[in-house]
Amino acid sequence: MNEYVTEGIVLHVRNDRESDRSVDVLTRRLGRLDVKVTGGRKPLSKLSPHLDVLNLVRLRLIEKNRFTVVDALGAGKPAGLASPEAMARALVAVNVLRALLPKGAPDPEIWHYLIQGFRSGSWRIGDILRILGYAPEEAACVQCGGRNVAAFGLRGHEFFCARCSAKAPQNEMVYL
Numbered sequence: 001m002n003e004y005v006t007e008g009i010v011l012h013v014r015n016d017r018e019s020d021r022s023v024d025v026l027t028r029r030l031g032r033l034d035v036k037v038t039g040g041r042k043p044l045s046k047l048s049p050h051l052d053v054l055n056l057v058r059l060r061l062i063e064k065n066r067f068t069v070v071d072a073l074g075a076g077k078p079a080g081l082a083s084p085e086a087m088a089r090a091l092v093a094v095n096v097l098r099a100l101l102p103k104g105a106p107d108p109e110i111w112h113y114l115i116q117g118f119r120s121g122s123w124r125i126g127d128i129l130r131i132l133g134y135a136p137e138e139a140a141c142v143q144c145g146g147r148n149v150a151a152f153g154l155r156g157h158e159f160f161c162a163r164c165s166a167k168a169p170q171n172e173m174v175y176l
């Protein structure tokens, strides 16, 4: 049984069976992980308030069959996400991260970028895509080949120009 202490950014929270929760968290040391919060749905869970989407948390984890949270201490929502606009942009960024980031592999470059952006609220979808290997400036629209891309499809991991993106399913589309 291994124990780890690491900072993490909460990407998604899901209710499991019985009273447990699973948290999709990007950690500094271990990369993106799916961690279990035993009893996380109980009203008096002391861990749950810290494990909210886009919180920056300090986690103590044990690894048996899977990672389980034994302690979580959160600094709450970062100041950079105080405005509704910054929060809305950050939630789009979370969708991009969840679609593209592999699990279990530390990525210092994306971690550093996200932590810096937490202070200023300046996460940019184009920057995140570039760090994850999808550079918009080198891309062409998957439909028409146009070089002026305006959107990225989360399902197919492909770029679209403004005209073609408007005809594609909007729930899979993030705009640059």
Ligand SMILES: [Zn+2]
Binding pocket: 141, 142, 143, 144, 145, 146, 160, 161, 162, 163, 164, 165
């Ligand atoms: Zn096009």
